[in-house]
Amino acid sequence: MATLGFIGSGSIGTNLARLAVAAGIDVVLSNSRGPETLAEAVAELGERARAATPEEAARAGDWVVVSIPLAAYRKLPAAALAGKVVLDTINYYPMRDGRIEVLDSGRTTTSELVQEHLAGAKLIKAFNSISDHHIASLTRPAGAADRTALPIAGDDAQAKASAADLIGRLGFDIVDAGSLAESWRFEPETDPYAVPYSADPDAVRAFWTEVSEALRSGTMPQTPPPVDAGVPLPAAQLRTLLAGTPRKLTAGRLLA
Numbered sequence: 001m002a003t004l005g006f007i008g009s010g011s012i013g014t015n016l017a018r019l020a021v022a023a024g025i026d027v028v029l030s031n032s033r034g035p036e037t038l039a040e041a042v043a044e045l046g047e048r049a050r051a052a053t054p055e056e057a058a059r060a061g062d063w064v065v066v067s068i069p070l071a072a073y074r075k076l077p078a079a080a081l082a083g084k085v086v087l088d089t090i091n092y093y094p095m096r097d098g099r100i101e102v103l104d105s106g107r108t109t110t111s112e113l114v115q116e117h118l119a120g121a122k123l124i125k126a127f128n129s130i131s132d133h134h135i136a137s138l139t140r141p142a143g144a145a146d147r148t149a150l151p152i153a154g155d156d157a158q159a160k161a162s163a164a165d166l167i168g169r170l171g172f173d174i175v176d177a178g179s180l181a182e183s184w185r186f187e188p189e190t191d192p193y194a195v196p197y198s199a200d201p202d203a204v205r206a207f208w209t210e211v212s213e214a215l216r217s218g219t220m221p222q223t224p225p226p227v228d229a230g231v232p233l234p235a236a237q238l239r240t241l242l243a244g245t246p247r248k249l250t251a252g253r254l255l256a
């Protein structure tokens with residue numbers, strides 16, 4: 001019996017929890033407001049699901065998905081996560097998370113920063129470069145011809161293999177993008193980020209541009225984010241995108 005813990009049970013957390021339950025994996029959800037606020041999500045997921053505190057979700061998990069805004073990363077329970085394989089979906093959005101100089105300057109990556117806080121954990125960056133709705137629509141059984149590949153990065157080979165096994169069970173192939181220091185290759189707005197999984201890349205870029213212009217002028221964007229069924233991204237194509245992408249520091253991004 002395997003258990004996947006969640007710290008953060010919003011869009012990404014719940015989409016991954018659905019895939020885990022479908023794969024016969026038990027899930028323990030948690031958030032910042034307390035287990036009672038997750039009753040609806042637990043009811044929807046069924047008997048394989050329960051809600052707990054972040055510490056309990058961390059201790060219960062054979063793997064733990066950390067899926068919260070970066071601004072809260074110092075609140076992650078480092079002691080409870082020590083020794084665990086932690087899948088980090090977090091992206092840095094200064095407009096949401098506040099400015100972090102070591103990320104703006106490129107001195108480190110988001111996942112290295114989180115790993116520094118979770119010193120005893122084995123961090124794997126994963127699921128940060130695909131939109132929440134494409135997690136739901138692009139999952140495929142092992143061996144399917146149109147399986148989608150996702151990049152992962154990490155510093156511990158055994159943890160990487162364990163995360164790859166989990167991600168395979170959730171319905172995706174993986175491409176190893178290297179160490180956490182290399183994980184900038186699939187941070188926001190790099191070539192492998194979000195757009196290659198979209199059936200309408202122009203709509204995604206147009207949305208980012210609209211949000212960027214709205215941020216600059218202090219208004220709210222009028223258009224909701226585009227949602228589509230997605231397109232499968234084969235591993236070979238993802239490898240090419242990872243190898244060729246320039247780094248996108250926040251100063252060169254639309255959404256920052």
Ligand SMILES: NC(=O)c1ccc[n+]([C@@H]2O[C@H](COP(=O)([O-])OP(=O)(O)OC[C@H]3O[C@@H](n4cnc5c(N)ncnc54)[C@H](OP(=O)(O)O)[C@@H]3O)[C@@H](O)[C@H]2O)c1
Nearest residue numbers: 008009010011012031032033067068075090091128131132
């Ligand atoms: N949405 C996407 O398409 C997408 C794609 C790739 C990566 N990401 C990244 O993945 C992360 C999660 O994104 P999301 O869209 O799932 O966000 P979301 O829907 O806003 O959910 C965030 C979750 O984090 C929880 N949380 C916040 N602070 C916490 C804390 N201190 N301890 C425990 N839980 C805490 C929230 O719980 P409360 O509501 O109780 O505060 C909520 O369950 C972000 O870093 C995001 O940039 C998002």
